[in-house]
Amino acid sequence: MQIKELLSTTRMIPVLTINNLNDTLPLCAALMAGGLSVIEITLRTKPALNAVEMISKELPEISVGVGTLLDPMDLIRAKNSGACFAVSPGLNMDLVEQAQKDNLAYLPGIQTSSEAMMAYRYGLRALKFFPAKAAGGIYGLKQFQPVYPDLDFCPTGGIDFSDAPEYLRERNVLCVGGSFASPSDLIEQRNWKEITRLATMAASL
Template identity: 40%
Template sequence: MASKTEKVLSILKLQPVVPVLIVDDAKSAVELARALVAGGLRAIEITLRTPAALDAIKAVAAEVEGANVGAGTILNSKDYEAAVKAGSTFIVSPGIAPGVLAAAADSAVPLLPGTATPSEVMTLREAGYDVMKFFPAEQAGGAAMLKAWSSPLAGTFFCPTGGISLKNAKDYLSLPNVVCVGGSWVAPKELVAAGDWAGITKLASEAFALKA
């Protein structure tokens, strides 16, 4: 488990913001990923919320140099296995379920499991996880909640996702128990639809600059 923790941390530490993408067209995923990588965002999460998601992961993994493509919205072991087969380098779930944890235990590809309560954090700590997703971040108490957790749940690190934007990202990134944040604002639907890859690279660069 320690090696898997190191693996997922090394990916999350590449940048302050991990793009969380809903991809409707696998063909556009490669150009989108290249635009994000050009802006400094190399770890990219493609959520399994559309029929195109697995094909998009496969294409990005094969064709985008420098990208670490992960799969999000993993709800069961079948999703996990399909995402790994498509080429995902990390897996993200919105919560925890026995099937997902079992699949993660059997796989070399690390899991970033979702949590929203101290009890879920404690459950995952018992299972060997030190790095987790906090979701949905804003609705679950925001940066104030994570700040309150930092002492009683010391040694646990988070990637908060949900309701985070350029405006409030630094509230999270300033916390000692936050590794990075997840956000969809770096790839707005209208820019993707228009093929405005330069515009997306600009947003990615602004997000990457939050690291400073």
């Protein structure tokens, strides 16, 4: 599935940092029960790739991606773990080429018009606007619309329930990303019921 098609299936992508591998399946089950079935696991902890492999095998109905990719080897490891898409915080041409070589859906992060032009040159039409709030928020995102009418975005970074609806009203926004449906304190408490409630709210944004 192409990245644009995948992002169009959801209103919100939970960005998860897995500290305890045992939390992986109940956390994903809680999110899925709330209607969120596209998730991103960040490569910030040791269990991350094991978590991706576990999800791809045990919960195949979830589209799991790997985020915080910094180089082509990260992308290769993500694909070998069962990821169906890859996400990076910035635009890296080596990652673009590796994703195309491996036929893995790829969502690079951008902030500027120059980065958007470079992504466009490589045939990328869906991008992560990151970090969204620090990069100008909705005002910053609006600046891309008249110049790049066929670029779509997944704004991520500093977004929560209070401003997510405003982002989603923009015609160049496919979905938003963030941790507001699965805050770290609830994961630590293993409060899956509350995470399902938040996921339900996020899915209906």
